[in-house]
Amino acid sequence: MAAADSVTAIAAKEAAKQRVAALAFWSIVVACVVLALKLAAWYITGSVALYSDALESIVNVIASAAAYWAIRVSYKPADQDHPFGHHKAEYFSAVLEGVLIVLAALLILSEVWRSWQAPTPLEQPWEGLGINGVATVINAFWAWTLIRAGRAAKSPALVADGRHIMTDVVTSVGVFGGLVGAILTGWQILDPALAVIVALNILWQGWHVIGSSMNGLMDRAVDTQEHMHIRDIISANCKGALEVHDLKTRIAGRATFIEFHLVVDADMTVGASHVICDRIEDALKAEIPSVRVTIHVEPDDEAKLPKGTTAVPFA
DSSP states (O other): OHHHHHHHHHHHHHHHHHHHHHHHHHHHHHHHHHHHHHHHHHHHHOOHHHHHHHHHHHHHHHHHHHHHHHHHHHTSOOOSSOTTOSTTHHHHHHHHHHHHHHHHHHHHHHHHHHHHHSOOOOSSHHHHHHHHHHHHHHHHHHHHHHHHHHHHHTOHHHHHHHHHHHHHHHHHHHHHHHHHHHHHHOOTTHHHHHHHHHHHHHHHHHHHHHHHHHHHHTTOOOOHHHHHHHHHHHHHTOBTBOEEEEEEEEEETTEEEEEEEEEEOTTSOHHHHHHHHHHHHHHHHHHSTTEEEEEEEEEGGGOOSOTTOOSOOBO
Protein backbone atom coordinates (compact mmCIF):
# COMPACT_ATOMS: atom_id res chain seq x y z
CA MET A 1 0.00 0.00 0.00
CA ALA A 2 2.84 2.39 0.92
CA ALA A 3 4.57 1.69 -2.40
CA ALA A 4 1.34 2.34 -4.30
CA ASP A 5 0.82 5.64 -2.43
CA SER A 6 4.39 6.64 -3.24
CA VAL A 7 3.87 5.92 -6.95
CA THR A 8 0.62 7.91 -6.91
CA ALA A 9 2.33 10.85 -5.21
CA ILE A 10 5.15 10.84 -7.77
CA ALA A 11 2.64 10.69 -10.63
CA ALA A 12 0.69 13.60 -9.11
CA LYS A 13 3.86 15.69 -8.80
CA GLU A 14 4.82 14.94 -12.40
CA ALA A 15 1.34 15.90 -13.60
CA ALA A 16 1.54 19.17 -11.64
CA LYS A 17 4.97 19.84 -13.12
CA GLN A 18 3.71 19.29 -16.66
CA ARG A 19 0.69 21.53 -16.04
CA VAL A 20 2.80 24.42 -14.74
CA ALA A 21 5.27 24.11 -17.64
CA ALA A 22 2.40 23.98 -20.16
CA LEU A 23 0.78 27.09 -18.65
CA ALA A 24 4.11 28.92 -18.79
CA PHE A 25 4.51 27.99 -22.48
CA TRP A 26 0.98 29.01 -23.44
CA SER A 27 1.48 32.26 -21.56
CA ILE A 28 4.05 33.20 -24.22
CA VAL A 29 1.56 32.40 -26.99
CA VAL A 30 -1.24 34.40 -25.34
CA ALA A 31 1.12 37.34 -24.72
CA CYS A 32 2.06 37.40 -28.41
CA VAL A 33 -1.60 37.35 -29.52
CA VAL A 34 -2.52 40.14 -27.10
CA LEU A 35 0.50 42.18 -28.20
CA ALA A 36 -0.54 41.88 -31.86
CA LEU A 37 -4.07 43.06 -31.04
CA LYS A 38 -2.87 46.02 -28.97
CA LEU A 39 -0.34 47.09 -31.58
CA ALA A 40 -3.14 47.02 -34.15
CA ALA A 41 -5.31 49.17 -31.86
CA TRP A 42 -2.50 51.71 -31.43
CA TYR A 43 -1.62 51.70 -35.14
CA ILE A 44 -5.11 52.60 -36.34
CA THR A 45 -5.72 55.25 -33.65
CA GLY A 46 -2.33 56.82 -32.95
CA SER A 47 -3.33 57.00 -29.26
CA VAL A 48 -0.41 57.39 -26.85
CA ALA A 49 -2.51 55.72 -24.14
CA LEU A 50 -3.05 52.67 -26.35
CA TYR A 51 0.65 52.80 -27.21
CA SER A 52 1.47 52.58 -23.50
CA ASP A 53 -0.90 49.64 -23.17
CA ALA A 54 0.82 47.87 -26.11
CA LEU A 55 4.25 48.61 -24.69
CA GLU A 56 3.36 46.83 -21.47
CA SER A 57 2.32 43.82 -23.56
CA ILE A 58 5.80 43.70 -25.09
CA VAL A 59 7.10 43.35 -21.54
CA ASN A 60 4.53 40.56 -21.03
CA VAL A 61 6.04 38.57 -23.91
CA ILE A 62 9.60 38.89 -22.56
CA ALA A 63 8.49 38.19 -19.00
CA SER A 64 6.48 35.12 -20.04
CA ALA A 65 9.51 33.71 -21.86
CA ALA A 66 11.66 34.32 -18.77
CA ALA A 67 9.06 32.64 -16.54
CA TYR A 68 8.96 29.60 -18.83
CA TRP A 69 12.76 29.28 -18.65
CA ALA A 70 12.79 29.72 -14.86
CA ILE A 71 10.05 27.15 -14.29
CA ARG A 72 11.87 24.58 -16.43
CA VAL A 73 15.06 25.19 -14.44
CA SER A 74 13.28 25.13 -11.06
CA TYR A 75 11.90 21.64 -11.75
CA LYS A 76 15.35 20.16 -12.34
CA PRO A 77 16.23 17.59 -9.66
CA ALA A 78 18.93 18.31 -7.09
CA ASP A 79 22.49 17.65 -8.27
CA GLN A 80 26.02 17.85 -6.91
CA ASP A 81 26.26 21.61 -7.45
CA HIS A 82 22.71 22.29 -6.22
CA PRO A 83 22.01 19.68 -3.50
CA PHE A 84 18.91 21.56 -2.28
CA GLY A 85 17.38 21.80 -5.76
CA HIS A 86 16.81 24.68 -8.19
CA HIS A 87 13.59 26.07 -6.69
CA LYS A 88 14.81 29.67 -6.39
CA ALA A 89 15.21 30.05 -10.15
CA GLU A 90 11.61 31.26 -10.31
CA TYR A 91 12.43 34.22 -8.07
CA PHE A 92 15.04 35.44 -10.55
CA SER A 93 12.37 35.39 -13.26
CA ALA A 94 10.01 37.39 -11.04
CA VAL A 95 12.72 39.97 -10.27
CA LEU A 96 13.45 40.31 -13.99
CA GLU A 97 9.75 40.80 -14.64
CA GLY A 98 9.61 43.56 -12.04
CA VAL A 99 12.59 45.34 -13.64
CA LEU A 100 10.98 45.06 -17.09
CA ILE A 101 7.73 46.50 -15.74
CA VAL A 102 9.61 49.54 -14.40
CA LEU A 103 11.43 49.93 -17.74
CA ALA A 104 8.09 49.85 -19.59
CA ALA A 105 6.76 52.62 -17.34
CA LEU A 106 9.78 54.82 -18.09
CA LEU A 107 9.36 54.25 -21.84
CA ILE A 108 5.68 55.19 -21.56
CA LEU A 109 6.55 58.45 -19.78
CA SER A 110 9.04 59.21 -22.56
CA GLU A 111 6.31 58.71 -25.18
CA VAL A 112 3.91 60.88 -23.17
CA TRP A 113 6.43 63.73 -23.24
CA ARG A 114 6.74 63.38 -27.03
CA SER A 115 2.96 63.41 -27.37
CA TRP A 116 2.59 66.55 -25.30
CA GLN A 117 5.20 68.25 -27.47
CA ALA A 118 3.35 67.34 -30.69
CA PRO A 119 -0.29 66.32 -29.96
CA THR A 120 -2.17 64.49 -32.70
CA PRO A 121 -5.92 63.76 -32.99
CA LEU A 122 -7.16 60.19 -32.63
CA GLU A 123 -8.03 58.26 -35.78
CA GLN A 124 -10.67 55.51 -35.94
CA PRO A 125 -10.95 55.53 -32.13
CA TRP A 126 -13.93 53.17 -31.80
CA GLU A 127 -12.37 50.48 -33.95
CA GLY A 128 -9.15 50.72 -31.96
CA LEU A 129 -11.00 50.49 -28.65
CA GLY A 130 -12.91 47.45 -29.91
CA ILE A 131 -9.70 45.60 -30.77
CA ASN A 132 -8.13 46.63 -27.47
CA GLY A 133 -11.24 45.39 -25.63
CA VAL A 134 -10.88 41.92 -27.13
CA ALA A 135 -7.24 41.82 -26.00
CA THR A 136 -8.28 42.90 -22.48
CA VAL A 137 -10.85 40.09 -22.17
CA ILE A 138 -8.24 37.51 -23.23
CA ASN A 139 -5.76 38.95 -20.74
CA ALA A 140 -8.25 38.93 -17.87
CA PHE A 141 -9.09 35.26 -18.35
CA TRP A 142 -5.45 34.26 -18.66
CA ALA A 143 -4.31 36.30 -15.65
CA TRP A 144 -6.96 34.64 -13.47
CA THR A 145 -5.86 31.22 -14.75
CA LEU A 146 -2.16 31.86 -14.03
CA ILE A 147 -2.68 33.29 -10.55
CA ARG A 148 -4.98 30.45 -9.52
CA ALA A 149 -2.69 27.73 -10.91
CA GLY A 150 0.46 29.44 -9.60
CA ARG A 151 -0.87 29.63 -6.05
CA ALA A 152 -1.99 26.01 -6.15
CA ALA A 153 1.44 24.88 -7.40
CA LYS A 154 3.37 27.39 -5.23
CA SER A 155 5.02 28.82 -8.35
CA PRO A 156 6.27 32.41 -7.80
CA ALA A 157 6.98 32.83 -11.52
CA LEU A 158 3.43 31.92 -12.57
CA VAL A 159 1.89 34.11 -9.86
CA ALA A 160 4.15 37.07 -10.81
CA ASP A 161 3.27 36.60 -14.48
CA GLY A 162 -0.44 36.46 -13.64
CA ARG A 163 -0.28 39.56 -11.44
CA HIS A 164 1.57 41.46 -14.14
CA ILE A 165 -1.06 40.53 -16.72
CA MET A 166 -3.81 41.50 -14.26
CA THR A 167 -2.11 44.90 -13.94
CA ASP A 168 -2.30 45.12 -17.72
CA VAL A 169 -6.02 44.35 -17.52
CA VAL A 170 -6.65 47.08 -14.94
CA THR A 171 -4.74 49.68 -16.95
CA SER A 172 -6.50 48.59 -20.16
CA VAL A 173 -9.89 49.10 -18.53
CA GLY A 174 -8.79 52.53 -17.31
CA VAL A 175 -7.48 53.45 -20.74
CA PHE A 176 -10.72 52.26 -22.37
CA GLY A 177 -12.90 54.36 -20.08
CA GLY A 178 -10.66 57.42 -20.36
CA LEU A 179 -10.47 57.29 -24.14
CA VAL A 180 -14.24 56.99 -24.39
CA GLY A 181 -14.41 60.18 -22.35
CA ALA A 182 -11.81 61.84 -24.58
CA ILE A 183 -13.75 60.89 -27.72
CA LEU A 184 -17.09 62.10 -26.34
CA THR A 185 -15.77 65.37 -24.88
CA GLY A 186 -13.08 66.16 -27.44
CA TRP A 187 -10.51 66.70 -24.68
CA GLN A 188 -7.41 65.32 -26.37
CA ILE A 189 -5.32 66.01 -23.26
CA LEU A 190 -6.98 62.99 -21.65
CA ASP A 191 -4.99 60.67 -23.95
CA PRO A 192 -1.47 61.49 -22.63
CA ALA A 193 -2.84 62.06 -19.12
CA LEU A 194 -4.16 58.50 -19.10
CA ALA A 195 -0.75 57.25 -20.24
CA VAL A 196 0.85 58.97 -17.22
CA ILE A 197 -1.60 57.22 -14.88
CA VAL A 198 -0.84 53.90 -16.58
CA ALA A 199 2.90 54.47 -16.16
CA LEU A 200 2.59 55.30 -12.45
CA ASN A 201 0.43 52.24 -11.83
CA ILE A 202 2.95 50.05 -13.66
CA LEU A 203 5.79 51.50 -11.56
CA TRP A 204 3.92 50.61 -8.38
CA GLN A 205 3.24 47.06 -9.55
CA GLY A 206 6.85 46.62 -10.66
CA TRP A 207 8.10 47.67 -7.23
CA HIS A 208 5.68 45.20 -5.60
CA VAL A 209 6.84 42.30 -7.81
CA ILE A 210 10.52 43.05 -7.15
CA GLY A 211 9.94 43.39 -3.40
CA SER A 212 8.04 40.12 -3.01
CA SER A 213 10.61 38.24 -5.12
CA MET A 214 13.56 39.61 -3.15
CA ASN A 215 11.75 38.53 -0.01
CA GLY A 216 11.72 34.97 -1.36
CA LEU A 217 15.42 35.09 -2.17
CA MET A 218 16.09 36.09 1.45
CA ASP A 219 14.73 32.74 2.75
CA ARG A 220 11.48 34.10 4.17
CA ALA A 221 9.78 31.90 6.77
CA VAL A 222 6.24 30.58 6.31
CA ASP A 223 3.45 32.82 7.60
CA THR A 224 2.11 32.52 11.15
CA GLN A 225 -0.90 30.39 10.20
CA GLU A 226 1.25 27.88 8.29
CA HIS A 227 3.80 27.86 11.12
CA MET A 228 1.11 26.91 13.64
CA HIS A 229 -0.18 24.25 11.25
CA ILE A 230 3.32 22.73 11.10
CA ARG A 231 3.54 22.77 14.91
CA ASP A 232 0.19 20.98 15.16
CA ILE A 233 1.29 18.26 12.73
CA ILE A 234 4.52 17.67 14.64
CA SER A 235 2.73 17.65 18.01
CA ALA A 236 0.18 15.11 16.79
CA ASN A 237 2.86 12.72 15.53
CA CYS A 238 5.73 12.96 18.02
CA LYS A 239 4.49 10.37 20.52
CA GLY A 240 7.50 8.89 22.30
CA ALA A 241 9.54 12.11 22.13
CA LEU A 242 9.98 14.48 25.08
CA GLU A 243 10.23 17.85 23.38
CA VAL A 244 10.57 19.79 20.14
CA HIS A 245 12.44 23.08 19.94
CA ASP A 246 14.21 25.44 17.53
CA LEU A 247 11.60 24.98 14.79
CA LYS A 248 12.70 26.92 11.70
CA THR A 249 11.13 27.20 8.25
CA ARG A 250 11.99 28.80 4.93
CA ILE A 251 10.33 28.98 1.53
CA ALA A 252 12.17 28.49 -1.76
CA GLY A 253 9.73 28.61 -4.66
CA ARG A 254 7.43 25.60 -4.38
CA ALA A 255 9.54 23.95 -1.66
CA THR A 256 9.10 24.48 2.08
CA PHE A 257 12.10 23.61 4.23
CA ILE A 258 11.47 22.62 7.85
CA GLU A 259 14.03 21.82 10.50
CA PHE A 260 13.81 21.34 14.26
CA HIS A 261 15.39 19.55 17.22
CA LEU A 262 13.62 16.48 18.63
CA VAL A 263 14.46 15.57 22.25
CA VAL A 264 14.12 11.90 23.23
CA ASP A 265 15.07 9.80 26.27
CA ALA A 266 18.84 9.34 26.38
CA ASP A 267 18.35 5.56 26.65
CA MET A 268 16.18 5.34 23.51
CA THR A 269 17.76 3.38 20.67
CA VAL A 270 18.61 4.98 17.35
CA GLY A 271 16.06 2.73 15.67
CA ALA A 272 13.24 3.80 18.00
CA SER A 273 14.01 7.52 17.57
CA HIS A 274 14.17 7.00 13.80
CA VAL A 275 10.65 5.57 13.84
CA ILE A 276 9.39 8.77 15.49
CA CYS A 277 11.24 10.91 12.93
CA ASP A 278 9.78 8.92 10.04
CA ARG A 279 6.27 9.27 11.45
CA ILE A 280 6.61 13.05 11.77
CA GLU A 281 8.20 13.40 8.34
CA ASP A 282 5.51 11.30 6.64
CA ALA A 283 2.78 13.38 8.30
CA LEU A 284 4.38 16.65 7.15
CA LYS A 285 4.80 15.35 3.59
CA ALA A 286 1.15 14.28 3.50
CA GLU A 287 -0.02 17.79 4.46
CA ILE A 288 2.53 20.12 2.83
CA PRO A 289 3.49 19.77 -0.87
CA SER A 290 7.21 19.72 -1.75
CA VAL A 291 8.33 19.79 1.88
CA ARG A 292 11.93 19.08 2.93
CA VAL A 293 12.32 18.02 6.57
CA THR A 294 15.50 17.94 8.67
CA ILE A 295 15.25 16.58 12.23
CA HIS A 296 18.12 16.76 14.72
CA VAL A 297 17.65 14.16 17.48
CA GLU A 298 18.98 15.13 20.94
CA PRO A 299 19.12 13.38 24.37
CA ASP A 300 16.96 14.60 27.25
CA ASP A 301 19.73 16.67 28.85
CA GLU A 302 19.35 19.06 25.86
CA ALA A 303 15.70 19.77 26.72
CA LYS A 304 14.73 23.41 27.23
CA LEU A 305 11.50 22.79 29.14
CA PRO A 306 11.50 21.83 32.82
CA LYS A 307 11.65 18.07 33.54
CA GLY A 308 8.23 16.46 33.67
CA THR A 309 6.60 18.89 31.22
CA THR A 310 4.18 16.93 29.03
CA ALA A 311 1.35 19.31 28.02
CA VAL A 312 3.04 20.89 25.00
CA PRO A 313 6.17 19.30 23.51
CA PHE A 314 7.42 22.63 22.14
CA ALA A 315 10.03 24.86 23.77
